[in-house]
Amino acid sequence: MDTAPTRAAGLARLHAFLPAAGRLYAARRNHDDGPQPGGRGNVSELSPFLHAGLIGMDEVLAPVLAMHGLAAAEKFIAELFWRLYFKGYLEQRPAIWEDYCRGRDAALAAFGANSDLRRAYDAAVEGRTGIAAFDTWARELVETGYLHNHARMWFASIWIFTLRLDWRLGADFFLRHLIDGDAASNTLSWRWVAGLHTRGKHYLARAENIARYTAGREGGPLVAEGLAEDAAPLAEPQDYPRRPLDVPRAAVAADFSRPFALLLHDEAAHHAPLTLPAAPALVIGASRPAARAPGALGPKALGFAEGAMASGLAEAAAAYGCPAVVWHAGEPLAPLIEAAGVERLALAHLPTGWTRDALWPELAPLAATGRLIPLLGNIERATWPHAKAGFFAVAKAIPAILHGCGLDVGVGARGN
Numbered sequence: 001m002d003t004a005p006t007r008a009a010g011l012a013r014l015h016a017f018l019p020a021a022g023r024l025y026a027a028r029r030n031h032d033d034g035p036q037p038g039g040r041g042n043v044s045e046l047s048p049f050l051h052a053g054l055i056g057m058d059e060v061l062a063p064v065l066a067m068h069g070l071a072a073a074e075k076f077i078a079e080l081f082w083r084l085y086f087k088g089y090l091e092q093r094p095a096i097w098e099d100y101c102r103g104r105d106a107a108l109a110a111f112g113a114n115s116d117l118r119r120a121y122d123a124a125v126e127g128r129t130g131i132a133a134f135d136t137w138a139r140e141l142v143e144t145g146y147l148h149n150h151a152r153m154w155f156a157s158i159w160i161f162t163l164r165l166d167w168r169l170g171a172d173f174f175l176r177h178l179i180d181g182d183a184a185s186n187t188l189s190w191r192w193v194a195g196l197h198t199r200g201k202h203y204l205a206r207a208e209n210i211a212r213y214t215a216g217r218e219g220g221p222l223v224a225e226g227l228a229e230d231a232a233p234l235a236e237p238q239d240y241p242r243r244p245l246d247v248p249r250a251a252v253a254a255d256f257s258r259p260f261a262l263l264l265h266d267e268a269a270h271h272a273p274l275t276l277p278a279a280p281a282l283v284i285g286a287s288r289p290a291a292r293a294p295g296a297l298g299p300k301a302l303g304f305a306e307g308a309m310a311s312g313l314a315e316a317a318a319a320y321g322c323p324a325v326v327w328h329a330g331e332p333l334a335p336l337i338e339a340a341g342v343e344r345l346a347l348a349h350l351p352t353g354w355t356r357d358a359l360w361p362e363l364a365p366l367a368a369t370g371r372l373i374p375l376l377g378n379i380e381r382a383t384w385p386h387a388k389a390g391f392f393a394v395a396k397a398i399p400a401i402l403h404g405c406g407l408d409v410g411v412g413a414r415g416n
């Protein structure tokens with residue numbers, strides 16, 4: 001697939017996939033046919049562009065609904081809402097992310113005292129476990145920066161229940177290599193597979209299921225021998241009570257009446273989805289991919305994040321006819337703002353995760369003095385309050401959310 005880290009590549013991918021977002025997606029989405037030069041076709045591969053904010057959720061939903069209508073595109077739209085659900089859920093339980101980071105660091109530190117563990121981990125991430133399917137995906141992830149959703153589920157299940165490795169090490173491996181690596185979708189999906197998200201309900205990979213849904217791969221179905229077939233779900237002592245959702249108020253035109261700077265970050269690297277009502281006097285690029293994980297990022301993940309920021313910054317400066325500066329990690333932000341003579345900083349809301357962890361210490365003083373203009377999309381604003389417990393509440397609210405956001409859910413006529 002074309003993974004140029006640009007908005008143009010994201011829009012091209014969206015338009016190429018649109019006809020398949022209806023019935024074809026519903027019928028074929030679970031098949032992992034392996035990487036294809038022109039794109040997989042049965043899934044959109046839009047996740048890296050959505051994660052980086054090169055395209056917005058409403059920019060995907062609107063043409064899908066226009067072409068297919070909600071009924072025919074229900075499966076695809078539900079998957080987009082899984083992304084929104086996970087974001088909203090983590091936003092209301094940030095301690096899950098904090099505990100993941102602590103647990104990951106402890107698990108990495110344990111390598112020093114346990115060389116068997118280190119060897120087992122190395123074999124897993126280098127694709128040398130002897131479980132052919134798992135080894136194929138481990139190498140595919142490192143080489144391409146992407147895995148099909150079903151492959152991610154099987155991989156995580158084998159990691160946890162057959163190889164008996166710490167789930168947080170697996171989630172960390174994913175974050176170091178996925179070009180769509182996302183704090184909410186990744187952490188909560190690993191927890192879901194483990195039986196920690198929906199307590200007691202885990203996902204066990206089965207060899208027949210893997211063979212069936214990988215039959216279209218070049219070289220034939222993937223083989224997975226020796227899988228643990230009756231392992232118990234993981235359990236943990238702590239509960240994660242929900243805290244009230246703390247989302248910014250909707251920005252109004254008056255917020256932009258005085259000179260302001262636009263801050264682009266790794267989850268909002270392009271200005272277009274933000275639809276600002278006025279032009280900023282300065283664009284600031286703040287990319288912090290190294291904050292994803294303590295270890296080194298894979299070249300695909302790093303390249304996509306850095307490329308998305310470079311293209312987003314250049315395109316914003318050209319669109320607004322204003323200067324662009326890079327705010328490097330470890331440097332103070334204040335001098336950049338002062339030099340440009342701006343009072344306020346507009347930025348897409350920073351959701352729970354490493355981007356927020358990395359940027360917030362410098363942004364907090366601006367927030368405390370009312371100098372931040374946080375922006376949140378209508379779809380996120382309407383969906384997150386439903387992401388209190390299971391996905392069901394979100395699924396039930398989808399038609400009303402779409403309608404409330406001005407998206408027509410009527411029957412589309414074209415596509416398949």
Ligand SMILES: Cc1cc2nc3c(=O)[nH]c(=O)nc-3n(C[C@H](O)[C@H](O)[C@H](O)COP(=O)(O)OP(=O)(O)OC[C@H]3O[C@@H](n4cnc5c(N)ncnc54)[C@H](O)[C@@H]3O)c2cc1C
Pocket residue numbers: 029043044045046047048050051076079080081082083084086147148149150152153156174178180181182183185186187189190193
């Ligand atoms: C263990 C595990 C880890 C994962 N880690 C990530 C991650 O770091 N980043 C990430 O974006 N997704 C993650 N996912 C979810 C999902 O696998 C990917 O979003 C999807 O495979 C991306 O491919 P696509 O764009 O072709 O998806 P499509 O099938 O075309 O779906 C369209 C969009 O819907 C969203 N979506 C689809 N499936 C899911 C899902 N199960 N959960 C949440 N959103 C979904 C994505 O934004 C995706 O781009 C993970 C899933 C598992 C099981």
